[in-house]
Amino acid sequence: MAEIYGTLAAATTYHADRGNDAWAAPGVTDAKRTAALVRASSSLDGQYGAQFPGTKTGGRTQVLAWPRKGARDHCADEAIPDTEIPQAVINAAYELALAELLKPGDSSPTVTPGRVVKRQKVDTIEREFFSAAEGASTSLDAMRPVLLAVEDALRCILVPTSASVDLLRT
Known part of the structure; x- marks a missing residue:
């Protein structure tokens, strides 16, 4: 099984609930959707991994950034269990996967x-x-495309950077 956040079935339900018809459009196969989820999960870790709280539970050999130990949801002010991949991370992957499905490579452009x-x-x-x-x-970070749906999904989990704190002050 490919390393992805969530499942293909749950991603299909997620997009159907939101009326994202492109996810289930004619000609879009499960293989294409799975590939989009793989790219999205990898890109999510690449773009936001440094801002994820805590450390990987499986250490360096763990492929994806989640699950993590020592992570907190700062909006709820609660610890995130070491075995849990937060729904917010999964939803962010689903959002990014739709962008990847529509235009492969869009989340990690050259x-x-x-x-x-x-x-x-x-x-x-x-x-x-x-x-x-x-x-x-x-x-390079300034040149990356930003998908606000991903930012919104992750807002309670990400550890603020000095740049994001500076933006909040202005």
């Missing part, structure tokens, strides 16, 4: 660091890039 497009002209092809001197962030 980017060129330091090449943030400022202006692009199509006819006679003209491109101009922002520079760090102009205040453009050229970090």
